[in-house]
Amino acid sequence: MAKTVNRPFVGADRRSPPSTKRIFRRPHGQQWLALVAGAFTLAQLILVRPGMGLGWDETVYVSQVGSDAPAAFFSAPRARGVSLLVAPIASWSSSTALLRVYLAVLSGLGLFVALRAWRGLFPTRVLAGAGALFATLWVTLFYGPQAMPNYWVAIGALACVGCFLRAQADRFDRAALWGVGLSAALMAWMRPTDAVYVTLPLFFLVVCVRRWRSPRLLVALVAGLVAGAGEWVVEAFVSYGGLAQRLSDGSKIQGGLGWNLAFDDQMRSLGGRALCRPCTGAMPAPPVMLWWFALPVVAVLGAVIAVKARRRVNSLLPLACAALVGFPYLFMIGYAAPRFLLPVYILLAIPAADALIHLVTAPGGGRRPVAATLVALGLAGHLAVQFAVLHHTVHGNTVSHEDWADTATQLHRLGVKPPCMLTGYEDVPIAFYTGCSSVDTVGHNANTTVDAIVRAGQRLPVGVLLTPGQKPPTYARTWEAHRVGRLMVYVAPAVQAG
Numbered sequence: 001m002a003k004t005v006n007r008p009f010v011g012a013d014r015r016s017p018p019s020t021k022r023i024f025r026r027p028h029g030q031q032w033l034a035l036v037a038g039a040f041t042l043a044q045l046i047l048v049r050p051g052m053g054l055g056w057d058e059t060v061y062v063s064q065v066g067s068d069a070p071a072a073f074f075s076a077p078r079a080r081g082v083s084l085l086v087a088p089i090a091s092w093s094s095s096t097a098l099l100r101v102y103l104a105v106l107s108g109l110g111l112f113v114a115l116r117a118w119r120g121l122f123p124t125r126v127l128a129g130a131g132a133l134f135a136t137l138w139v140t141l142f143y144g145p146q147a148m149p150n151y152w153v154a155i156g157a158l159a160c161v162g163c164f165l166r167a168q169a170d171r172f173d174r175a176a177l178w179g180v181g182l183s184a185a186l187m188a189w190m191r192p193t194d195a196v197y198v199t200l201p202l203f204f205l206v207v208c209v210r211r212w213r214s215p216r217l218l219v220a221l222v223a224g225l226v227a228g229a230g231e232w233v234v235e236a237f238v239s240y241g242g243l244a245q246r247l248s249d250g251s252k253i254q255g256g257l258g259w260n261l262a263f264d265d266q267m268r269s270l271g272g273r274a275l276c277r278p279c280t281g282a283m284p285a286p287p288v289m290l291w292w293f294a295l296p297v298v299a300v301l302g303a304v305i306a307v308k309a310r311r312r313v314n315s316l317l318p319l320a321c322a323a324l325v326g327f328p329y330l331f332m333i334g335y336a337a338p339r340f341l342l343p344v345y346i347l348l349a350i351p352a353a354d355a356l357i358h359l360v361t362a363p364g365g366g367r368r369p370v371a372a373t374l375v376a377l378g379l380a381g382h383l384a385v386q387f388a389v390l391h392h393t394v395h396g397n398t399v400s401h402e403d404w405a406d407t408a409t410q411l412h413r414l415g416v417k418p419p420c421m422l423t424g425y426e427d428v429p430i431a432f433y434t435g436c437s438s439v440d441t442v443g444h445n446a447n448t449t450v451d452a453i454v455r456a457g458q459r460l461p462v463g464v465l466l467t468p469g470q471k472p473p474t475y476a477r478t479w480e481a482h483r484v485g486r487l488m489v490y491v492a493p494a495v496q497a498g
Helices: 028-048 056-063 082-089 096-115 122-133 137-144 152-169 175-192 192-206 215-239 243-253 263-269 286-309 312-331 338-361 369-412 427-434 450-457 493-497
Strands: 422-424 462-466 480-484 487-492
Touching: 028 096, 028 122, 028 137, 028 369, 056 082, 056 427, 056 493, 082 096, 082 152, 082 175, 096 122, 096 152, 096 175, 096 369, 122 338, 122 462, 137 152, 137 338, 152 175, 152 192, 152 312, 152 338, 175 192, 175 215, 192 215, 192 312, 215 243, 243 480, 263 312, 263 338, 286 338, 286 369, 312 338, 338 369, 369 427, 369 480, 422 427, 422 450, 422 493, 450 462
Parallel strands: 422 462
Antiparallel strands: 462 487, 480 487
16 A cells, blocks of 8 residues: 555544645655755855855854864854864865855755755645745845854754654654654754754654654654764763753853843844844834744734644644744843844744735635735835845945954064964954964953963963953053054064064
8 A cells, every 4th residue: 555644633623534635745846945945045145245254153163173273262052063064164175255155055955955844744835935935034144154053953943843744644754754863963963952942842742642652753853862962962071061060151151041031132133233232222123123023923824724724733833843942032031143033934934935825825806916916015025125134234244354354464464473362352253363262261251361371472472452442451561552453452572572
């Protein structure tokens, strides 16, 4: 007998026999998904300049595997997934443009695979629409080609939920079962805590709901999380004083996790702020924020439509996973970064696309053209806003990265060349561009002592970076002062003697 994936989901009408209408199989459907993923890659290469320098966090991840600068301090919340992801390029080339192209192509391929994991659960047009909705967000386009973990958590989340639904519906679908484990591993590889939040609803179903109990799915989820987070847990005991201590340190670095409404922080970041900490200043213009409120509303509408069509689990499960993974970033931290919510956006995109397509295709007499017109106008305005914010964000980040590169060039002229050491204001990225190690005695990146810096200054180039008006630390007050761009740098005696 031929295999089937038409086993009714939870909440389906048991009187209704399994029907092929619930599974949409079109052999040519993959072409539409490939077209969306290819357009996404192309848009990244055109709109996000491949030559844009590396950002602060990127320099930390890339320095772990690159040879241009010593490895930067790796704080407790970080995981090694991004460093391993960029290693095939960063381990032998210092070209940022090449790294950007590599990540853009890889992110497009990841989007295609994640959307394809949902084949048979929604029509292809819904999946292509969901991919297009997600791929046209400025935050998606901006972070797709960056050496950052959040986009890859989003890809893993979408693939994991889709494979989970397929594996539950068809116990013979071994590819889906492997997909559950691999996508869970990808999430944990990038951000272990996010992976736990995404998979909580899945664990609830396979453990607590009788019709969904499945040892094989439970094993796949656990194995995936263990495989992805295993290195992070081992490193916690080797370098951070244990798992509990690493989690505690991570909480402190994030401002101390606890009840804190961060909705306003996230809204302020929608105008293109990569990191909103402290999150002050005016809110962006209403058109910039409109999509942020519309997306969950349209996604809930899609869930309502799915419930009426008796396929509710396909829409309700990604909604539940989106709510869980977004919870800590909206209710538990005191700052914001737009990239934090990428997993939320991609999970909401599936039911949202289902709702929009239903509005423009459902029979309704004269209402259908009106609905189609309104949706088209809304999407056109959405694209205009997203691309305007993206342009502003790319320009601002390019300028700041060029400032770091210019500062590095001037430091080289002063004799601060590898092997060297930098501390002080924005020392982490500037040290990377200069080829130096970055050290700090206080703060989240504290990794040395004052005595160690003084000793180092007697044998190699050491610079203390300060903003104008800042007083140098006691040990550097006799060091030679220089103006470097908008900064002041105090250079150690070793350079003066040289």
